Amino acid sequence: MTTEDKLKKIWEGCLKNERKQEELFYKTLAPRMMAVCMRYAHDRDEAQDILQEGFIKAFKNRGNYRSEGSLEGWLRRIMVHAAISRYRKAKPIVLCEDMSAETLGSVYYHEDMEAKDLMRIIRQLPDTYREVFNMYAIEGYSHQEIGSALGMTELLSRTTLHRARTVLKTKLSRLKTASDYRMAV
Known part of the structure; x- marks a missing residue:
């Protein structure tokens, strides 16, 4: 069975x-x-x-x-x-145009980054960015489904995903290899 x-x-x-x-x-x-x-x-x-x-x-x-x-x-x-x-x-849907260094925080990274560490970075995203990113990249929803679920247009879903990815890329590019890694928010 x-x-x-x-x-x-x-x-x-x-x-x-x-x-x-x-x-x-x-x-x-x-x-x-x-x-x-x-x-x-x-x-x-x-x-x-x-x-x-x-x-x-x-x-x-x-x-x-x-x-x-x-x-x-x-x-x-x-x-x-x-x-x-x-x-x-x-909360109402709010898009962040600019994420400052203070918002992004300092992130130190070791080569052996684990999934839980990546999830911690994703959790730092603003709520709407995190929701759209999770629904699209992890759960496999289409932009049309995301738009319906979150009460936004398909285009806004696409834009929000793009912005979430940009923030994540910025965060990941700031990662530095250190022998004693830690994540500071």
């Missing part, structure tokens, strides 16, 4: 409102979904809030999963939308 098959079996219990199956479903997928939430959050506490909101939405809308595609993919999409909803309610 594959992992996806085991997950679907657990999900069948969730559809019957079996609390133990819901808890097992959460414990099985929470670590992977937390990684998704961390891409959209400023810190771990905020990611935890997004994770909880996402699981609440998933359990509330459990009947909407039509067994098309993977169950984990369906849940991942819910997590992304939970993050988007959180930011849409909290």
Whole structure:
């Protein structure tokens, strides 16, 4: 039995409102979904809030999963939308024309940079830049889908992605090799 098959079996219990199956479903997928939430959050506490909101939405809308595609993919999409909803309610979309050296911060880098370090740099992006970058580059959404989800035009999504990439390139170009690397924000 594959992992996806085991997950679907657990999900069948969730559809019957079996609390133990819901808890097992959460414990099985929470670590992977937390990684998704961390891409959209400023810190771990905020990611935890997004994770909880996402699981609440998933359990509330459990009947909407039509067994098309993977169950984990369906849940991942819910997590992304939970993050988007959180930011849409909290802040209006603001584009930053110029990122000063103070905003970018000083970043020191070692050749063996890990994914978590790159994610830390991405989390330094302004909210809208980070959302668009994550949705496009990591989640694979089209600009049309991003525009619909974030309430912006397709052109604004493209522009925001370009600006996010420019900021990231600037940050990465400032990385310096050091024997005792650290990241300072």
